[in-house]
Amino acid sequence: MKLYSYWRSSASWRVRIGLALKGLPYAYEAVDLLASQQKADAHAARNPMRQVPVLELDDGTRLTQSLAILGYLDHLRPDPPLYPVDALERAHAVALAEIVNAGIQPLQNLTVLGRIEALGGDKLVWGRDVIQSGLEALQAAAAPHAGTFLVGDAPTVADLCLVPQLYNARRFACDLDRLGLLTTIEARCAALPAFQAAHPDQQPDAPRSTP
Ligand SMILES: N[C@@H](CCC(=O)N[C@@H](CS)C(=O)NCC(=O)O)C(=O)O
Incomplete structure (x- = not known):
């Protein structure tokens, strides 16, 4: 592949x-x-x-x-399984993933930020606001189902969406102090080798820092 x-x-x-x-x-x-x-x-x-x-x-x-x-x-x-086998858990995991996939990321992708700027808006303020409010909604939606990870005690598609979105949240200077549940789960994900291997800094096209 x-x-x-x-x-x-x-x-x-x-x-x-x-x-x-x-x-x-x-x-x-x-x-x-x-x-x-x-x-x-x-x-x-x-x-x-x-x-x-x-x-x-x-x-x-x-x-x-x-x-x-x-x-x-x-x-x-x-x-x-990335999508839980249990039907209810699966629905919860997909709902959380879609908050990011449909409710946050499309509002702050490169094309939209470029359009905001072209229309005279401040793309950084826009990006920060949509990520902040979206992640606060994600945290509220996740709280009833969270275990060690966003849904239960193993990573699901929801966690795979969470971790990159929190990385973007830092780039846009969001207030992560209000997102304690999400950052706690992020830290658990970050301890897993699969999440480490997938990090942007580990990719072949990441800029190499000069010695
Ligand atoms: N819903 C799509 C989103 C894909 C997407 O927005 N990709 C971004 C990078 S994260 C992109 O290619 N942006 C290019 C652009 O905006 O020109 C997915 O989950 O694959």
């Missing part, structure tokens, strides 16, 4: 965690979002939304949308 990814892309990061948790090997193909490589026709042929991630299977089939890709990985290798 080949993953088209960008080191700081939160949606790509979700898929990298899923691949690592399942121990699935893959080739990494960087798409430089800052150089607008996602806008090129070659990438539009992979994903008409001109976004990463794209997971290309060995037979050339291309999968897009991180949550759909994670669902595919669960069928390919069910253990450990």
Whole structure:
């Protein structure tokens, strides 16, 4: 398999965690979002939304949308499950994942921030506000179901969405003191090798710091 990814892309990061948790090997193909490589026709042929991630299977089939890709990985290798097997737990996990996937990340992606700026708005204030209010809603929604992780005692698709979104929250200077449940769970995720391997700084296209 080949993953088209960008080191700081939160949606790509979700898929990298899923691949690592399942121990699935893959080739990494960087798409430089800052150089607008996602806008090129070659990438539009992979994903008409001109976004990463794209997971290309060995037979050339291309999968897009991180949550759909994670669902595919669960069928390919069910253990450990990213989507809980129990129907209610699954619904809770998907609801939390969608708060990030549909309710936060699309409001602060590169294209939207560029439009805010072009319209004369302050993209950093906008980004901070939508991430802050979204994560506060996520925390309130998670509280009744949380165990060691967001839903129960093993990482689910919800945690795979949480960790990259908190990274973005720091970049936008959100107030994390109000998000204690989320940052506690983030720390538990960060202790796991799969989450460490998927971190942006570990990716081949991450800028190398000069000695
Ligand atoms: N819902 C999509 C979101 C994909 C997405 O927004 N990707 C961002 C990076 S995290 C992107 O490629 N942005 C490029 C752009 O905005 O031009 C998914 O989960 O895969």
